[in-house]
Amino acid sequence: MIRSLLAAAISWACITAANANTLSWFCDPAGDKLDSNDQPMDAGYEFQLGVFDTGFEPDAANIASWLAHWNPADSAQYDPVQKRYAGVYEVEDNAAPFLSGAKAWIFGRRTGATGSEWILFRNSNWLWPDVFEINPPDPFGWNAKNANEVVLGTIYASGSPFLMQSAFVRSYAQWQAAELTGEPLNAAADDPDRDGMSNLLEFVFGTAPKTANAPVATPVVLQSGHAVITIPRRIDHLVNCTVEVSGNLVNWQSGPAHTEVLQNDAAALVVRDLTPVNAANPQRFIRLKATLP
Numbered sequence: 001m002i003r004s005l006l007a008a009a010i011s012w013a014c015i016t017a018a019n020a021n022t023l024s025w026f027c028d029p030a031g032d033k034l035d036s037n038d039q040p041m042d043a044g045y046e047f048q049l050g051v052f053d054t055g056f057e058p059d060a061a062n063i064a065s066w067l068a069h070w071n072p073a074d075s076a077q078y079d080p081v082q083k084r085y086a087g088v089y090e091v092e093d094n095a096a097p098f099l100s101g102a103k104a105w106i107f108g109r110r111t112g113a114t115g116s117e118w119i120l121f122r123n124s125n126w127l128w129p130d131v132f133e134i135n136p137p138d139p140f141g142w143n144a145k146n147a148n149e150v151v152l153g154t155i156y157a158s159g160s161p162f163l164m165q166s167a168f169v170r171s172y173a174q175w176q177a178a179e180l181t182g183e184p185l186n187a188a189a190d191d192p193d194r195d196g197m198s199n200l201l202e203f204v205f206g207t208a209p210k211t212a213n214a215p216v217a218t219p220v221v222l223q224s225g226h227a228v229i230t231i232p233r234r235i236d237h238l239v240n241c242t243v244e245v246s247g248n249l250v251n252w253q254s255g256p257a258h259t260e261v262l263q264n265d266a267a268a269l270v271v272r273d274l275t276p277v278n279a280a281n282p283q284r285f286i287r288l289k290a291t292l293p
């Protein structure tokens with residue numbers, strides 16, 4: 001009886017491995033899997049295999065938009081006892097955005113009341129398979145230790161042991177729960193400490209919304225005639241920060257045709273106005289526009 005069951009299991013495994021459209025995605029049990037506080041990942045973590053909307057490239061500058069553009073195909077809970085996640089997914093069609101050749105990602109998340117842990121990674125060869133493809137995308141599966149594009153969090157595979165570590169992020173609602181408990185003036189536009197900084201801006205800069213503080217400095221300097229603004233915003237707070245420029249305080253413009261992002265890391269967002277101050281443009285204005293996703 002046992003032998004018969006074993007044979008059946010082997011037979012099933014062979015069929016699965018031969019299927020051209022089967023994605024096996026997992027992480028090795030060996031090595032540490034930690035949250036941003038160096039604590040072991042727990043059962044609250046969910047890992048998802050999926051793709052982003054066609055044309056959307058996740059990067060450090062657009063973290064606040066990831067969830068809005070994310071399309072999971074398969075999910076797997078993290079198992080803290082086995083120290084792994086593992087999923088097997090059958091690709092049955094190539095309906096948008098799961099187009100043949102689309103970049104596949106692994107997006108791991110743990111959502112808490114006052115903050116979340118996220119990790120986002122892929123290998124450059126992890127491309128969504130064509131349902132008519134003869135060969136499987138990777139007969140050995142998509143193993144986290146082979147990730148070579150890690151946009152958020154850490155995958156450290158070059159040394160021993162393997163390390164996978166998530167990063168802290170926080171939505172406005174989570175920040176609200178942590179910082180504005182019992183405060184009725186808790187909407188984004190409210191200013192309960194009356195310091196001139198709305199709750200939204202306090203969230204952007206990570207300042208205390210119930211304690212009046214001086215405005216956070218966002219220095220503007222001229223570099224070769226171009227205005228450059230430095231915004232020390234919290235990169236782990238999920239808010240869209242757009243720098244807008246204007247010549248008349250009426251018409252505001254943004255985007256790569258009008259501004260250039262010089263720096264966008266944990267320290268600051270630094271953006272340059274592409275239009276120089278000169279005789280034709282005697283005055284220029286630059287401002288931050290913050291919106292919640």
Ligand SMILES: [Ca+2]
Nearest residue numbers: 191193195197
């Ligand atoms: Ca305030």
